[in-house]
Amino acid sequence: MTLNFAASSASASASSSSSCEFPLARYIDSHQEEYVELLRDWVAIESDSSNILKRPELHRMMEMAAQKLRQMGGTVELVDIGEQELPGGQTLALPKVVTGQFGSDPNKHTVCVYGHVDVQPAKLEDGWATEPYNLTEINGNLYGRGASDNKAPVLAWIHAVEAYQALSMELPVNVKFVIEGMEETGSNGLDAMILAQRDSFFSDVDYIIISDCGWLSRRPALTYGTRGNCYFFAEVEGPKQDLHSGVYGGTVIEPMTDLIGILDTLISPNGKILVPGIREAVAPLSDEEWRMYQDIQFDMENYKNKIGVTQLMYTNKVDLLAHMWRYPTVSIHGIEGAFSDPGTKTVIPAKVTAKFSIRQVPDMDPAMVKKQVTDYLHSVFAKRKSPNKLKVTMVIGAKPWLADTQHPLYEAGKAAVKRVFDTDPDLIREGGTIPIARTFQDVTGKSIIMMPIGGFDDGLHSQNEKMSRYNYIEGTKLFIAYLNEVSQIQKTSV
């Protein structure tokens, strides 16, 4: 089913601009094969920002995004954001940030669309049904790494602008783009770039729009908060090289045993974070929040089935949503340096590094979390009286973000969703982190909205990530409708 906005909406506004949406919607529908092909080209680039060996691919991806905006006649820049320092002390060029501008009419609002084109790691052998970097359509779903996070949403914004151009229609607002390539590893270098361009590129921006998240159910959603992320490396180093576990086992204090021992003190079996001070810093759940969560459309059974578990951490909706969005959590992602291949290896690994992260929320502070975790792990480790060396590093420290859902920007969002999908959106938060939201807020002082078009089951960061053709195409129409709605916001209310 394809909904064409304004066709069946009861609340369609009578604004002059919305009447022009019919030909735009038709244009989007009739060009969808091109959009899928372009997404295929983008997904084919293994722009994994966490793997330094893939850095050339990432540079290529940024160039490709810039080239697309240039072809559309935008004012485009590839902004150098410097270098990244590697653990060994070497440096590596960061992928440039792409900025683009379409229109500069001072009588119009100016929106800045933020997106990223880097991706999480993916390998076929992780359990993908299809090649992760070869976009594959099955039953209306477009499978590929980065399809939903965040290449298709970035492209949908591009298609929205392009449609106006193709039909020789004037853009209702000025549109700027900020497209980065380090989002998946903490947006290294972007904060400084935003700060540097606060009074130039960002000076005339009224609103910032981010579409780097997903719906909660089949119902469209607007997102008003995200959790932050403190990502840690805990490295335990012992012998100078790996040892045969038969020959040496029993004589050395093994780094793996130490590491397992300290990891086990982070979180209890029922999800309670054991690091002192973390839980105390969390803002209490208000009655109003409780009621709001209670009203959200969320099917616990469906959620369980989607994940494929028989039991969730909490059995009622409010507790579950609260722990998904507004309470912190600890996840242990894995251990580098130990034996992780199939088969057997009788090895005592000499140096092992655990990767874990704490999703944090208001009123936690990353700098404080870093100190709390580091102090705690060192104190736990000290009790073991091990001769091995522990090093705790926080490699990502991204703040949480929270918006006002009564702001005109959100009212415009609600109206756009209503027009395109003929339903009110859920107002939701996001368990994941979009660090840049907080930076935009802090640095530019502008209002931000998150308008997701990804499906609730897109499998971000996991195997078989996908974007449905429906969400991709209808999402493009939503963006067009939203540009129109934003143009109706009173200039004075900015």
Next chain:
Amino acid sequence: MTLNFAASSASASASSSSSCEFPLARYIDSHQEEYVELLRDWVAIESDSSNILKRPELHRMMEMAAQKLRQMGGTVELVDIGEQELPGGQTLALPKVVTGQFGSDPNKHTVCVYGHVDVQPAKLEDGWATEPYNLTEINGNLYGRGASDNKAPVLAWIHAVEAYQALSMELPVNVKFVIEGMEETGSNGLDAMILAQRDSFFSDVDYIIISDCGWLSRRPALTYGTRGNCYFFAEVEGPKQDLHSGVYGGTVIEPMTDLIGILDTLISPNGKILVPGIREAVAPLSDEEWRMYQDIQFDMENYKNKIGVTQLMYTNKVDLLAHMWRYPTVSIHGIEGAFSDPGTKTVIPAKVTAKFSIRQVPDMDPAMVKKQVTDYLHSVFAKRKSPNKLKVTMVIGAKPWLADTQHPLYEAGKAAVKRVFDTDPDLIREGGTIPIARTFQDVTGKSIIMMPIGGFDDGLHSQNEKMSRYNYIEGTKLFIAYLNEVSQIQKTSV
């Protein structure tokens, strides 16, 4: 320094056979470049038995070993030992076992030399200074995976026999070979083969010689015991696929948290095994053993330096040697299915499998250990009340082995060491496992000796494994001397 046997030995026996050793020793010395080249050819084959993708290489390795023995005129067979069942239910052909025979004089003793030509996994990026499968000589050391474990010792035995042939000298004993390709993963299929050939190939064997271990110091050694190995997989399975830790963190009970939790209950920080029943089954340390350990040449400082640690699990020699050889230990090798690459990935792994092993000793029994570990982990896991599924599998269950050091076979070994190296050997045990020793003992009832030629710092199973040229070449001479000594054992004492 190259020692030529009998040259400076005070205890050189006056036997007629030992006088023939001079030309043999000269022959070995003058052919050492060929021996190194042949070792290079063997090391170049990535015969990793733990990686099913390398199975063709392993088959090629067995064929190469057989071909070498055939070229020497031996009676050679490639014995089919059937298939291996993979976790998914599929089957894979096991590498054939190579048997060879040189001489069948009923008036002579018959020794059977056992060795293996499969290797542990190795990758350059694990921290090797040289390509692991390209034998590289640096300062008299030959670096390469499998150089010491166990390709050079197998070749040294082959060179020993070949030297007699080249000089048209009669072998003092009949020599048989059993060379397998699954030692590193538990000698799958070999037990059955030995049982099947007990009354054929093994019927005329008097003694079994194994050279799959190393010295304890720079002093040569004879080995009279090995620990067994019970290797476990503990798999925790939760969601049906990996999840984004931001989006889902806090709502699901994470398999990694469960796995870390149960692994942490296996062993205490000071090395005490916490699985009930394990410690109770260990034979007590006798006063005689204590005295024997006290006399062994062993430099704790040197051992610490070699490993590169500031502190060992025990501070006195006897405790340390005892825990290296005759007490059990637990090593956690790593976790499959979690994020183990460099960089960051914000993932909740859906299915994680820990690999750990328990080295066991008399009077422990693998079947009992399997039950103890499985029951214990399930009981610990049950207390967590997790909805995830735990599966504990014992994939290797190899028994320990212990010999009588007063046996004529060991007396012959002491004499051979004395002649070649002009010193008495240390009588030692081996912390590692040579499962087949126990099988040979149980099935054939024959006496077994372990005569290592590997150095104490060869780095078995770890990065930068090596065999020194000195040990390789002098080891070959030791084997020649030993064949002569064994020929002097009274037939009646067999």
